[in-house]
Amino acid sequence: MTKQILMLVGDYVEDYECMVPFQFLLALGYQVHTVCPDKQVGATVATAIHDFEGEQTYSEKRGHNFAINYDFNQVNSEDYVGLVIPGGRAPEYLRLNARVLEIVQEFNTAQKPIAAVCHGPQILAAAGILQGKTCSAYPACSAEVKLAGGNFADIGVTEAVTDGNLVTAPAWPAHPAWLAQFVTLLGTKISI
Numbered sequence: 001m002t003k004q005i006l007m008l009v010g011d012y013v014e015d016y017e018c019m020v021p022f023q024f025l026l027a028l029g030y031q032v033h034t035v036c037p038d039k040q041v042g043a044t045v046a047t048a049i050h051d052f053e054g055e056q057t058y059s060e061k062r063g064h065n066f067a068i069n070y071d072f073n074q075v076n077s078e079d080y081v082g083l084v085i086p087g088g089r090a091p092e093y094l095r096l097n098a099r100v101l102e103i104v105q106e107f108n109t110a111q112k113p114i115a116a117v118c119h120g121p122q123i124l125a126a127a128g129i130l131q132g133k134t135c136s137a138y139p140a141c142s143a144e145v146k147l148a149g150g151n152f153a154d155i156g157v158t159e160a161v162t163d164g165n166l167v168t169a170p171a172w173p174a175h176p177a178w179l180a181q182f183v184t185l186l187g188t189k190i191s192i
Contacts, residue, residue: 002031003186006080006107008100008123010036010090015047015063016172017086017117022066024179025084028188033070033080037097043068048088050118050171052157057140058171072099077106082186087118087138087171095126104129108165113185115167117178121145124166134163136170 005025009018018034025032036045047063077083083104085091094100104127107114116124121137122144124130130150136159137145142152153161153168160169160178167185169178183190 002029003081004031004033004079005082005084006075006077006103007032007034007084007086008036008094008103009034009045009066009068009086010094011045012048012089013045013066013086014088014118014172015049015066016175017088017120018047018066019064020172020175021084021086021115021179024175025183028183028190030081032084033075034066034068035070035072035075036068037072037094037100039068039072041068041071045090050088052171052173075099075103077103077110077112080107080112082113082115082182083107084182085114085116085120085123087116087120089119091119091122095123101127111165113165113167113182115178115182117169117174118171121150121168124148124168125150129166133166134161135166136161136168138170 044065049063050058108129125148130148136153145152
């Protein structure tokens, strides 16, 4: 049986932060279920492309349409080996959905690997799973990590941090480190 990963997305999820992990995990042989509250299989979410162009914060442009391939209402956390939470603007409203928070809590209680990047840790904070954990995020989210009882990891934009079952990173430039640490927690061995 193919191992399954759950990915929580919503409109204006960061393009690279959903597309790249989705394709990477498929290439490793995982089945990745992409879900969004109130959207059905075959629907799409709009993505946003965030770039670092020298201003005090990122710029935002409309990205691609990203396909929803599984029904959110059918999610059973027991069916998955890991959870991916991309960033962008989607986490700011996804964290208001009670079932989204329950799913995160279920993965955490089972100590299954959870990978969150950029604004994704906003959902971790809202789910109440950061107490005493070291967590990175986009720097603008550092206050939320701290208010949730987490230790904010102020690391480079190309770095990631693992604390127990959580793998977090500040933004998409950290994909090599973030995804490598996530698949290590999943028990996947990559050799060249």
